[in-house]
Amino acid sequence: MAERDSQLAELIAAVQASARYRTIDAAVIERVGRESLQRYPSLKAAIKAAKTTLHQMIGAYADRALPYPQWLAELQSAPDKTTRQAVCHRLMAHHASTRERLPALDRLYPACFGGQPPQRVLDLGCGLNPLAIPWMELPPTTWYAAYDIDMALSGFIRAALPLLGVQGEANTCDLAAGPPPVAADVALVLKTIPLLEQQRRGAGADLLRAIQAPRLVVSFPTRSLGGRNVGMATTYRGYMDALAAAEGWSPHVIELPNELVFVIERHTPSRSRM
Ligand SMILES: C[S@@+](CC[C@H](N)C(=O)[O-])C[C@H]1O[C@@H](n2cnc3c(N)ncnc32)[C@H](O)[C@@H]1O
Structure with a gap:
């Protein structure tokens, strides 16, 4: 036991x-580290496996070392909505998920x-998606809560929310262990379910069932990061069809060029913040 702890x-x-991984929430690194040590008896192999898993979780999507202080300064000096949208549009291009969605923002x-x-x-596994707030037509009283696993990203989003015209918070949270204990009217879970299912089979479905929001917006990529069509739309449609049938949900489906979006109305009252 002591040897396991020191490993x-x-x-x-x-x-x-x-x-690359210094800003990832320590609890996430610990969870991934424990799982790697269970699978690989050699410490060296476990370290390599943990880094590979973390790379799959965040590394493959975003440009390296994003200049958050500079981005905040740019947002701060944007005088009006049009300029703010232009800045956000440019910044969102630094993350593959938001980059692909740019033509569909309107x-x-x-x-x-x-x-x-x-x-x-609620924006779960948010990445840079909160930068799309200027396209969401939200009133300034809206509370926007964003969660991801990277502390630097969360800090940036936390500071950016008031500049984007809403109130709110941004924090780290390991969604593979469940949603944050926060209720909302709508939860955005964009392109994050496949990563959670990769981390633990069933983690994506468990998350969707546990979220405290009557409306879920859940999306899946339909092309690989390299832009290839490898049957992902069929796979994820099957995944959501099975889950929706089991839960009695009737999703409305929106098809974007690279993304399949399921809007699920659950008619369950959102509970107050715990
Ligand atoms: C494919 S990106 C999608 C980003 C954003 N939702 C979008 O669609 O633009 C997946 C996001 O999920 C986050 N993520 C991966 N595993 C996670 C976990 N266990 N808990 C919380 N966030 C996670 C990653 O850091 C990444 O920002």
Whole structure:
């Protein structure tokens, strides 16, 4: 046991020594480290496996070392909505998920939110998606809560939310262990379910069932990061069809060029914040 603990400490230190993973929530590194040590008896192999898993979780999507202080300064000096949208549009191009969605920003969020803008929004596995707030037509009283695993990203989003015209918070949270204990009118879970299912089979479905929001907006990529069509739309449609049938949900489906979006109305009252 003591040897396992010291191996885990060594693994965590080795992962955090890498600039790429230094800003990832320590609890996530510890969880991934424990799982790697269970699978690989050699510490060296476990460290390599932990880094590979973390790379799959975040590394493959975003440009390296994003200049958050500079981005905040750019947002701060944007004098009006048009300039703010231009800045956000440019910044979102630094993350593969938001980059692919840029041509659809104008029509996506009105379609997801229905006739009434939500008062409380959860954005789970947010990446840079909160930078799309200027396209969401949210009133300034909206509470926007964003979660991901990277502390630097969360800090940036936390500071950016008031500049984007809403109130809110951004924090780290390991969604493979469940949603944050926060209720909302709508939860955005964009392109994050496949990563959670990769981390633990069933983690994506468990998350969707546990979220405290009557409306879920859940999306899946339909092309690989390299842009290839490898049958992902069929796979994820099957995944959501099975889950929706089991849960009695009737999703409305929106097809974007690279993304399949399921809007699920659960008719369950959102519970107050715990
Ligand atoms: C494919 S990106 C999607 C980003 C954003 N939702 C979008 O669609 O633009 C997946 C995001 O999920 C985050 N993520 C991966 N595993 C996670 C976990 N266990 N808990 C919380 N976030 C996670 C990654 O850091 C990444 O930002």
